[in-house]
Amino acid sequence: MNIRTFVVIAAVGLPIATLGQWIQCPTPGVPRKTDGTPDLAGLTPRLADGKPDLSGIWRAARQLPCDPEASRFIPCGIGIGGSPQALNFGVDMPSGLPYQPWAAELVKQRTADGLDRRSTCAMFAR
Protein backbone atom coordinates (compact mmCIF):
# COMPACT_ATOMS: atom_id res chain seq x y z
CA MET A 1 0.00 0.00 0.00
CA ASN A 2 1.39 3.37 -0.89
CA ILE A 3 1.48 6.18 1.62
CA ARG A 4 -1.23 8.17 -0.12
CA THR A 5 -3.70 5.34 0.15
CA PHE A 6 -2.76 4.82 3.77
CA VAL A 7 -3.26 8.48 4.55
CA VAL A 8 -6.66 8.48 2.89
CA ILE A 9 -7.74 5.39 4.79
CA ALA A 10 -6.35 6.70 8.03
CA ALA A 11 -8.06 10.03 7.52
CA VAL A 12 -11.34 8.26 6.81
CA GLY A 13 -11.12 6.65 10.21
CA LEU A 14 -10.22 9.79 12.07
CA PRO A 15 -13.33 11.80 12.92
CA ILE A 16 -15.12 9.50 15.32
CA ALA A 17 -11.92 8.17 16.81
CA THR A 18 -10.72 11.60 17.82
CA LEU A 19 -14.08 13.08 18.62
CA GLY A 20 -15.59 10.08 20.36
CA GLN A 21 -17.61 10.92 23.42
CA TRP A 22 -17.42 9.81 27.01
CA ILE A 23 -13.65 9.91 26.65
CA GLN A 24 -13.49 11.13 30.22
CA CYS A 25 -15.57 8.23 31.47
CA PRO A 26 -13.23 6.17 33.72
CA THR A 27 -13.21 2.42 33.15
CA PRO A 28 -14.43 0.73 36.35
CA GLY A 29 -12.58 -2.13 38.02
CA VAL A 30 -9.12 -1.37 36.62
CA PRO A 31 -6.30 -2.99 38.65
CA ARG A 32 -3.85 -0.35 39.87
CA LYS A 33 -0.20 -0.23 40.70
CA THR A 34 0.98 1.24 43.96
CA ASP A 35 1.48 4.57 42.21
CA GLY A 36 -2.15 4.54 41.05
CA THR A 37 -1.52 3.94 37.36
CA PRO A 38 -3.36 1.11 35.57
CA ASP A 39 -1.66 -2.27 36.04
CA LEU A 40 -2.01 -3.79 32.59
CA ALA A 41 -0.10 -6.86 33.77
CA GLY A 42 -2.67 -7.44 36.50
CA LEU A 43 -4.58 -10.69 36.64
CA THR A 44 -7.15 -11.39 33.95
CA PRO A 45 -10.60 -10.59 35.35
CA ARG A 46 -13.08 -13.43 35.77
CA LEU A 47 -16.81 -13.70 35.41
CA ALA A 48 -18.98 -15.04 38.20
CA ASP A 49 -18.72 -18.54 36.75
CA GLY A 50 -14.94 -18.38 36.68
CA LYS A 51 -14.53 -17.91 32.95
CA PRO A 52 -12.10 -15.19 31.80
CA ASP A 53 -13.85 -11.90 31.11
CA LEU A 54 -12.84 -10.68 27.65
CA SER A 55 -15.07 -7.61 27.77
CA GLY A 56 -13.51 -4.24 27.10
CA ILE A 57 -12.38 -1.94 24.32
CA TRP A 58 -9.29 -3.36 22.67
CA ARG A 59 -6.80 -2.18 20.08
CA ALA A 60 -3.85 -3.83 18.40
CA ALA A 61 -0.93 -3.79 20.83
CA ARG A 62 1.54 -3.16 18.08
CA GLN A 63 0.95 0.19 16.43
CA LEU A 64 2.66 1.89 13.56
CA PRO A 65 4.92 4.75 14.55
CA CYS A 66 3.54 8.14 13.73
CA ASP A 67 4.27 8.94 10.12
CA PRO A 68 5.37 12.52 9.45
CA GLU A 69 3.44 12.68 6.19
CA ALA A 70 0.34 11.10 7.64
CA SER A 71 0.50 13.46 10.58
CA ARG A 72 -0.52 16.26 8.27
CA PHE A 73 -3.95 14.74 8.72
CA ILE A 74 -3.58 12.79 11.93
CA PRO A 75 -1.71 14.51 14.75
CA CYS A 76 0.99 12.37 16.28
CA GLY A 77 0.38 11.28 19.84
CA ILE A 78 -3.32 10.48 19.66
CA GLY A 79 -2.63 6.82 19.16
CA ILE A 80 -4.48 5.83 16.02
CA GLY A 81 -1.53 4.86 13.91
CA GLY A 82 -2.97 1.50 13.02
CA SER A 83 -1.31 -1.88 13.14
CA PRO A 84 1.40 -3.01 10.68
CA GLN A 85 -0.56 -6.22 10.24
CA ALA A 86 -3.55 -4.25 9.03
CA LEU A 87 -1.47 -3.00 6.13
CA ASN A 88 0.27 -6.31 5.49
CA PHE A 89 -0.91 -9.34 7.41
CA GLY A 90 2.25 -11.26 6.55
CA VAL A 91 4.61 -8.47 7.53
CA ASP A 92 6.31 -10.60 10.18
CA MET A 93 6.80 -13.65 7.95
CA PRO A 94 10.25 -13.73 6.34
CA SER A 95 8.84 -14.64 2.94
CA GLY A 96 5.40 -13.17 3.39
CA LEU A 97 2.23 -15.25 3.29
CA PRO A 98 2.50 -18.62 1.48
CA TYR A 99 0.25 -17.66 -1.39
CA GLN A 100 -0.76 -19.79 -4.31
CA PRO A 101 0.48 -18.14 -7.55
CA TRP A 102 -2.94 -16.76 -8.52
CA ALA A 103 -3.44 -15.22 -5.10
CA ALA A 104 0.04 -13.71 -5.13
CA GLU A 105 -0.73 -12.11 -8.46
CA LEU A 106 -4.02 -10.72 -7.16
CA VAL A 107 -2.35 -9.18 -4.14
CA LYS A 108 0.42 -7.77 -6.29
CA GLN A 109 -2.14 -6.11 -8.53
CA ARG A 110 -4.10 -4.77 -5.60
CA THR A 111 -0.96 -3.33 -4.08
CA ALA A 112 -0.05 -1.69 -7.38
CA ASP A 113 -3.54 -0.24 -7.72
CA GLY A 114 -3.60 0.96 -4.13
CA LEU A 115 -7.02 -0.60 -3.67
CA ASP A 116 -8.29 -1.28 -0.19
CA ARG A 117 -11.80 -2.28 0.84
CA ARG A 118 -11.80 0.37 3.53
CA SER A 119 -11.26 3.06 0.92
CA THR A 120 -14.69 2.14 -0.45
CA CYS A 121 -16.19 1.82 3.02
CA ALA A 122 -16.67 -1.93 2.69
CA MET A 123 -16.02 -4.34 5.51
CA PHE A 124 -12.74 -6.10 6.08
CA ALA A 125 -11.86 -9.48 7.49
CA ARG A 126 -10.99 -10.16 11.08
Place this chain on the structure above:
Amino acid sequence: MRVPFKLPHVFAISIGVALPLSAQWLDVKTKHVPLTKEGKPNLTAPAPKLPGGKPNLSGVWNSVKAPCEETFTGKAFGCIDSPDGIPIGFIDVTATSAEEVEKGAKDGLPYQPAAAAFIKQRTSGNDDTVHCLPMSPVRQWPSFHPQKIVQTDEALIILDEYMAQYRQIFLDGRALPKDPFPYFKGYSVGHWDGDTLVVDTVGLKEGLWLDGKGDTVSEEARLTERIRRQNYGNLEVQITVNDPKTYTRPWTVTRHMQIALDTELIPYVCNENEKSSQHMVSK
Protein backbone atom coordinates in the same frame (compact mmCIF):
# COMPACT_ATOMS: atom_id res chain seq x y z
CA MET B 1 -47.53 18.85 6.85
CA ARG B 2 -47.32 15.87 4.57
CA VAL B 3 -44.90 15.29 1.76
CA PRO B 4 -46.28 13.48 -1.27
CA PHE B 5 -45.02 9.97 -1.74
CA LYS B 6 -42.30 9.81 -4.35
CA LEU B 7 -41.51 6.79 -6.44
CA PRO B 8 -37.79 6.65 -5.70
CA HIS B 9 -38.65 5.44 -2.21
CA VAL B 10 -39.05 2.11 -3.90
CA PHE B 11 -35.38 2.14 -4.79
CA ALA B 12 -34.41 2.91 -1.24
CA ILE B 13 -36.53 0.00 -0.11
CA SER B 14 -35.04 -2.40 -2.58
CA ILE B 15 -31.58 -1.61 -1.28
CA GLY B 16 -32.48 -2.95 2.07
CA VAL B 17 -33.97 -6.32 1.44
CA ALA B 18 -31.51 -8.61 -0.26
CA LEU B 19 -29.86 -10.52 2.53
CA PRO B 20 -32.46 -11.29 5.20
CA LEU B 21 -33.79 -13.92 2.84
CA SER B 22 -30.53 -15.78 3.07
CA ALA B 23 -29.99 -15.62 6.80
CA GLN B 24 -27.44 -18.09 8.06
CA TRP B 25 -27.33 -20.67 10.84
CA LEU B 26 -30.91 -21.56 10.10
CA ASP B 27 -30.39 -24.93 11.73
CA VAL B 28 -29.21 -23.47 15.04
CA LYS B 29 -32.11 -23.50 17.43
CA THR B 30 -32.80 -20.62 19.80
CA LYS B 31 -32.40 -21.87 23.35
CA HIS B 32 -34.87 -21.65 26.21
CA VAL B 33 -37.90 -20.94 24.04
CA PRO B 34 -41.13 -21.49 26.00
CA LEU B 35 -43.35 -24.01 24.26
CA THR B 36 -47.06 -24.59 24.04
CA LYS B 37 -48.60 -27.98 24.81
CA GLU B 38 -48.27 -28.77 21.13
CA GLY B 39 -44.55 -28.12 21.29
CA LYS B 40 -44.68 -24.88 19.34
CA PRO B 41 -43.00 -21.63 20.49
CA ASN B 42 -45.24 -19.86 22.96
CA LEU B 43 -44.75 -16.26 21.99
CA THR B 44 -47.25 -15.00 24.57
CA ALA B 45 -45.43 -16.62 27.48
CA PRO B 46 -44.10 -14.21 30.11
CA ALA B 47 -41.03 -12.19 29.19
CA PRO B 48 -37.85 -13.85 30.46
CA LYS B 49 -35.98 -12.27 33.36
CA LEU B 50 -32.31 -12.00 34.22
CA PRO B 51 -31.04 -13.40 37.54
CA GLY B 52 -31.36 -9.94 39.08
CA GLY B 53 -35.03 -9.78 38.15
CA LYS B 54 -34.76 -7.30 35.30
CA PRO B 55 -36.50 -8.18 32.04
CA ASN B 56 -34.19 -9.80 29.51
CA LEU B 57 -34.56 -8.00 26.21
CA SER B 58 -31.90 -10.09 24.47
CA GLY B 59 -32.76 -11.79 21.22
CA VAL B 60 -33.03 -11.31 17.49
CA TRP B 61 -35.93 -9.03 16.69
CA ASN B 62 -37.83 -8.13 13.53
CA SER B 63 -39.93 -5.04 13.02
CA VAL B 64 -43.64 -5.53 12.48
CA LYS B 65 -44.30 -5.17 8.77
CA ALA B 66 -47.34 -4.44 6.69
CA PRO B 67 -48.14 -7.10 4.09
CA CYS B 68 -46.54 -5.77 0.93
CA GLU B 69 -49.61 -6.61 -1.17
CA GLU B 70 -51.69 -4.22 0.92
CA THR B 71 -49.39 -1.25 0.42
CA PHE B 72 -49.25 1.28 -2.37
CA THR B 73 -45.72 0.17 -3.15
CA GLY B 74 -46.76 -3.46 -3.47
CA LYS B 75 -49.75 -2.72 -5.64
CA ALA B 76 -47.74 -0.45 -7.91
CA PHE B 77 -44.46 -2.32 -8.18
CA GLY B 78 -44.99 -5.82 -6.86
CA CYS B 79 -43.41 -7.44 -3.88
CA ILE B 80 -40.41 -9.30 -5.22
CA ASP B 81 -38.06 -7.03 -3.29
CA SER B 82 -40.03 -7.07 -0.06
CA PRO B 83 -41.73 -10.45 0.36
CA ASP B 84 -41.71 -10.11 4.14
CA GLY B 85 -43.60 -6.85 3.96
CA ILE B 86 -42.74 -3.22 4.53
CA PRO B 87 -41.89 -2.08 8.05
CA ILE B 88 -44.47 0.23 9.53
CA GLY B 89 -42.67 3.50 10.18
CA PHE B 90 -39.78 3.06 7.77
CA ILE B 91 -41.21 5.14 4.95
CA ASP B 92 -43.25 7.48 7.13
CA VAL B 93 -42.51 7.69 10.83
CA THR B 94 -46.13 8.49 11.69
CA ALA B 95 -47.53 5.33 10.08
CA THR B 96 -49.37 2.90 12.31
CA SER B 97 -50.93 0.51 9.79
CA ALA B 98 -50.57 -0.95 6.31
CA GLU B 99 -52.81 1.80 4.95
CA GLU B 100 -50.46 4.42 6.38
CA VAL B 101 -47.15 2.85 5.39
CA GLU B 102 -46.42 5.40 2.66
CA LYS B 103 -48.78 8.27 3.42
CA GLY B 104 -48.41 8.30 7.16
CA ALA B 105 -50.96 9.43 9.71
CA LYS B 106 -53.45 12.10 8.73
CA ASP B 107 -52.17 14.83 10.99
CA GLY B 108 -48.47 14.46 10.23
CA LEU B 109 -45.73 15.88 12.41
CA PRO B 110 -45.97 19.28 14.12
CA TYR B 111 -43.16 21.04 12.28
CA GLN B 112 -41.98 24.55 12.92
CA PRO B 113 -42.47 26.58 9.71
CA ALA B 114 -38.78 26.70 8.80
CA ALA B 115 -38.41 22.97 9.36
CA ALA B 116 -41.50 22.26 7.26
CA ALA B 117 -40.00 24.24 4.38
CA PHE B 118 -36.74 22.32 4.75
CA ILE B 119 -38.49 18.96 4.65
CA LYS B 120 -40.57 19.95 1.67
CA GLN B 121 -37.52 20.45 -0.53
CA ARG B 122 -35.94 17.15 0.44
CA THR B 123 -35.76 14.45 -2.19
CA SER B 124 -35.40 10.76 -1.65
CA GLY B 125 -32.16 10.69 -3.62
CA ASN B 126 -30.60 12.28 -0.57
CA ASP B 127 -31.97 9.68 1.83
CA ASP B 128 -29.22 8.50 4.17
CA THR B 129 -29.96 4.88 3.37
CA VAL B 130 -29.69 5.51 -0.37
CA HIS B 131 -26.10 6.51 0.33
CA CYS B 132 -25.47 3.57 2.62
CA LEU B 133 -25.22 5.76 5.70
CA PRO B 134 -26.31 4.65 9.18
CA MET B 135 -29.88 5.01 10.33
CA SER B 136 -31.10 7.03 13.30
CA PRO B 137 -32.48 5.12 16.29
CA VAL B 138 -35.96 6.26 15.27
CA ARG B 139 -35.62 4.59 11.90
CA GLN B 140 -33.54 1.66 13.04
CA TRP B 141 -36.40 0.06 14.96
CA PRO B 142 -38.69 -0.24 11.89
CA SER B 143 -35.88 -1.54 9.70
CA PHE B 144 -36.23 -4.17 7.01
CA HIS B 145 -33.42 -6.05 8.69
CA PRO B 146 -33.38 -8.01 11.93
CA GLN B 147 -31.61 -6.59 14.94
CA LYS B 148 -30.00 -8.43 17.79
CA ILE B 149 -30.19 -7.12 21.33
CA VAL B 150 -27.42 -8.17 23.69
CA GLN B 151 -28.13 -7.16 27.26
CA THR B 152 -25.59 -6.94 30.07
CA ASP B 153 -25.71 -5.17 33.40
CA GLU B 154 -23.68 -2.32 31.95
CA ALA B 155 -25.18 -1.85 28.52
CA LEU B 156 -27.81 -2.82 26.03
CA ILE B 157 -26.09 -3.38 22.71
CA ILE B 158 -28.14 -3.47 19.54
CA LEU B 159 -26.47 -5.13 16.58
CA ASP B 160 -28.10 -4.25 13.30
CA GLU B 161 -27.87 -6.46 10.25
CA TYR B 162 -28.10 -3.33 8.09
CA MET B 163 -24.56 -2.16 7.49
CA ALA B 164 -23.36 -4.21 10.47
CA GLN B 165 -24.10 -1.24 12.67
CA TYR B 166 -24.21 -1.19 16.42
CA ARG B 167 -25.81 1.00 19.01
CA GLN B 168 -24.86 1.12 22.68
CA ILE B 169 -27.26 2.13 25.43
CA PHE B 170 -25.29 2.47 28.62
CA LEU B 171 -26.92 1.24 31.82
CA ASP B 172 -23.95 1.89 34.11
CA GLY B 173 -25.22 5.14 35.53
CA ARG B 174 -23.15 7.51 33.46
CA ALA B 175 -24.61 10.89 32.53
CA LEU B 176 -25.36 11.93 28.98
CA PRO B 177 -22.38 13.69 27.38
CA LYS B 178 -22.38 17.46 27.21
CA ASP B 179 -22.06 19.00 23.77
CA PRO B 180 -21.29 15.69 22.06
CA PHE B 181 -20.06 15.38 18.52
CA PRO B 182 -23.25 14.66 16.53
CA TYR B 183 -23.69 11.12 15.36
CA PHE B 184 -26.33 9.14 13.48
CA LYS B 185 -27.16 7.07 16.57
CA GLY B 186 -26.60 9.81 19.13
CA TYR B 187 -25.47 8.92 22.64
CA SER B 188 -27.77 6.88 24.83
CA VAL B 189 -28.13 6.04 28.51
CA GLY B 190 -30.89 3.99 30.06
CA HIS B 191 -32.47 3.17 33.38
CA TRP B 192 -35.24 0.83 34.48
CA ASP B 193 -38.69 2.08 35.37
CA GLY B 194 -40.21 -1.13 36.65
CA ASP B 195 -40.11 -3.53 33.72
CA THR B 196 -39.63 -0.76 31.18
CA LEU B 197 -36.21 0.38 30.02
CA VAL B 198 -36.22 4.15 29.64
CA VAL B 199 -33.56 5.38 27.21
CA ASP B 200 -32.51 8.98 26.78
CA THR B 201 -30.56 9.99 23.69
CA VAL B 202 -28.88 13.26 22.70
CA GLY B 203 -26.23 14.22 20.17
CA LEU B 204 -28.12 13.26 17.05
CA LYS B 205 -26.81 14.47 13.74
CA GLU B 206 -28.73 17.43 12.39
CA GLY B 207 -30.80 16.65 9.34
CA LEU B 208 -30.65 12.87 9.60
CA TRP B 209 -33.53 10.96 8.10
CA LEU B 210 -36.13 9.58 10.48
CA ASP B 211 -37.94 7.92 7.58
CA GLY B 212 -38.05 7.77 3.81
CA LYS B 213 -39.97 11.04 3.58
CA GLY B 214 -37.08 12.98 5.02
CA ASP B 215 -38.61 13.77 8.39
CA THR B 216 -35.80 14.93 10.59
CA VAL B 217 -34.48 16.42 13.83
CA SER B 218 -31.96 19.05 14.83
CA GLU B 219 -28.87 18.62 16.99
CA GLU B 220 -30.95 19.85 19.92
CA ALA B 221 -33.29 16.88 19.74
CA ARG B 222 -33.72 14.58 22.69
CA LEU B 223 -35.18 11.13 22.23
CA THR B 224 -36.86 9.17 24.97
CA GLU B 225 -37.52 5.53 24.25
CA ARG B 226 -39.56 3.33 26.56
CA ILE B 227 -38.71 -0.26 25.71
CA ARG B 228 -40.87 -3.01 27.13
CA ARG B 229 -40.87 -6.70 26.41
CA GLN B 230 -44.56 -7.39 26.59
CA ASN B 231 -44.13 -11.14 26.55
CA TYR B 232 -41.70 -13.67 25.16
CA GLY B 233 -42.33 -12.82 21.55
CA ASN B 234 -43.13 -9.12 21.48
CA LEU B 235 -41.25 -5.93 22.17
CA GLU B 236 -42.84 -2.51 22.26
CA VAL B 237 -40.80 0.65 21.76
CA GLN B 238 -42.42 3.97 22.46
CA ILE B 239 -40.35 6.81 21.00
CA THR B 240 -40.83 10.43 22.02
CA VAL B 241 -39.05 13.16 20.08
CA ASN B 242 -38.56 16.45 21.87
CA ASP B 243 -36.98 19.02 19.58
CA PRO B 244 -38.35 22.56 19.95
CA LYS B 245 -36.09 23.84 17.20
CA THR B 246 -37.84 21.56 14.70
CA TYR B 247 -41.27 20.85 16.21
CA THR B 248 -43.92 22.89 17.94
CA ARG B 249 -44.43 20.16 20.53
CA PRO B 250 -43.01 16.76 21.47
CA TRP B 251 -44.49 13.82 19.58
CA THR B 252 -44.58 10.10 20.17
CA VAL B 253 -44.75 7.02 17.97
CA THR B 254 -44.83 3.36 18.95
CA ARG B 255 -42.94 0.64 17.16
CA HIS B 256 -43.53 -3.08 17.55
CA MET B 257 -40.97 -5.83 17.27
CA GLN B 258 -41.34 -9.60 17.10
CA ILE B 259 -38.84 -12.22 18.18
CA ALA B 260 -37.04 -14.08 15.39
CA LEU B 261 -36.28 -17.67 16.37
CA ASP B 262 -33.75 -20.13 15.01
CA THR B 263 -31.87 -17.57 12.95
CA GLU B 264 -28.96 -15.17 13.17
CA LEU B 265 -27.77 -11.91 11.68
CA ILE B 266 -25.72 -11.78 8.55
CA PRO B 267 -24.26 -8.35 7.88
CA TYR B 268 -25.72 -6.52 4.95
CA VAL B 269 -23.15 -4.12 3.52
CA CYS B 270 -25.11 -1.95 1.18
CA ASN B 271 -22.13 -0.33 -0.51
CA GLU B 272 -20.53 -3.62 -1.42
CA ASN B 273 -20.58 -3.72 -5.19
CA GLU B 274 -23.14 -0.94 -5.04
CA LYS B 275 -24.15 0.18 -8.53
CA SER B 276 -27.64 1.52 -7.93
CA SER B 277 -27.17 5.07 -6.69
CA GLN B 278 -25.82 6.35 -10.01
CA HIS B 279 -29.12 5.40 -11.62
CA MET B 280 -31.35 6.97 -9.01
CA VAL B 281 -33.30 10.07 -9.78
CA SER B 282 -33.50 12.74 -7.12
CA LYS B 283 -37.11 13.72 -7.65
